Amino acid sequence: MNIEEFRSGVQEWLAQHDLTPGPDHSLDSQVAQLARVRRELYDAGWMRYGWPAEVGGLGGPAVLRAVLGEEVATRDLAEPGIYSMIEVLAPTMISYAPPELAAEMVPLLLSGAEQWCQGFSEPGSGSDLASLATRAEPRGDDWVVNGQKVWTSLAQYSQRCVLLTRTAPGHGGITAFFVDMDTPGITVR
Template sequence: MDLTYPDAAEDFRAEIRTWLEENLPDGWFDDDVQMSAEERSRFNREWPQKLFEGGWICATWPEEYGGKGLTTMQGVVLSEEFARAGAPMRGDFFGDTLVGPTLLQWGSEEQKKEFLPGILKGETSWCQGFSEPDSGSDLASITTSAELDGDEWVINGQKVWTTQGHHADYCFLLTRTDPDVKKHAGISYMLVPMKQDGIEVRGITQPDGTAEFTEVFFDDARCPKDAVVGGVNNGWKVANSTLGFERGQSATTGFRRFQTEYELMVEAARANGAIDEPAIRQRLMEFHTRIQILRINGLRNLTATLNESKDRGTAALGATNKMFWSEMHKAAMELALDIHGPAGMLVDTGPGSWPGSTRDERRDGYPVSQMMSAFFFSRSETIWGGTSQIQRNIVGERVLGLPKEPKPDDPSTNG
């Protein structure tokens, strides 16, 4: 595992840092900076254009498709510096982190020319249509259907937990295009316009009043015949590429969010005396230790990527890291509640700014502090992106070579 970066990478780091200092709002790096709702709104509107002008959106993409052609190491340094500054790095996560790289790998030239420019400029918003009410962990069991009608696909079915579905212009959607073959073999990956008759989006309100998750209903919705990415009935392979991009983006930066939470907890524990309780101190040190493990595993993952390592140990990192941090964070947010006590549950006395909160201060909602909002969200983290149970199966079966988990309907497992 490499713990030091090449000189060229550090020179590039200095270039990024200088650009951020010149382009972020005045006072951004001050410890006590406070942005008003109006200032935050203006920043959110203007920042994507600044990113585009600087060439930082999708900078690792090939130059022929609008990127800078950055190397893997340069892309890592770019992510690290934006994370250090606490600056948003993208116009649309689903566009430039998930569907954009998927199109670069699997899309036709026509699809790249049609969709990549809008992603680069932050002008097109996307959502992900994978999970269904009865197809979450077993994603291959989806039933949303697409049937060809002339030059268009006709889509019927339902998706759930579709983040930002009410704002998206397009959905990258998994559909069943052949019901008569094995379930993994009859799936297609489509790019579907969301603003059309035949699509209904309903928000799923969470305990803190937010509704960024939605359920989406397709009733004879349509998309062009050539909207399939990677070929008809090849959607399972394409979707796995998308999931790989999702899990690999924060290898060396993901720990920073938790480090910030740890520092907030220590500060609060010192202020209210909870730091004097041995059990609280022990749990804080456990959280700190796990953050360092996550940081080191990120460096291991980066080293394996740079060396194009294919050994089993590095292949397991994606599944183990997701399982590790999500379970760690659930315990950490329980610790945060214990440190703050009953006062932390109230919107007026609970902690203010908190990383990972989904609470939007610009709207009225369920009255909780941002810390409580982050607590609620942490309950979901062992589920989305692959449940902990599924991650354990992946490690056990694909890495350790253990026998596959028996299926309930497998007659060989019955007495």
């Protein structure tokens, strides 16, 4: 499917399916609307274009995801910032996680069944990853993580977090963990 056919198909589908948000614009409502939009688009197949088949996608170029996001944003169906977090979190999972984990988890995010957050920024250093202070140390088969993150958008709604930690000095010493948000020791405030 080429880009114009895709855009036309999305526009036609959106014209036939009312995904208009309700009158409440609270954060709770925005997150619920985001899940609703992702679920409807996923069930109709649109949310799966531009993603590899290995993670439940329907293939095609990644630009199809941008076209879909543009159509969603221009209709004010979901807040663009929180909608676009998928473009950071899913590709990270696809590129760096074991393939079986990505195959299991990415559809949960794309379909709206789960919300994820990113644990990158830290107090006193913002998004400067060179100064990353949250540490992860191996203990047997487990890792113990100590540190604090800030500006973790949607953490209070998220089931999982892509969490960046320091495991060794330098740029090569940054490790991303995929963490369940109900893990003992995690506090969201």
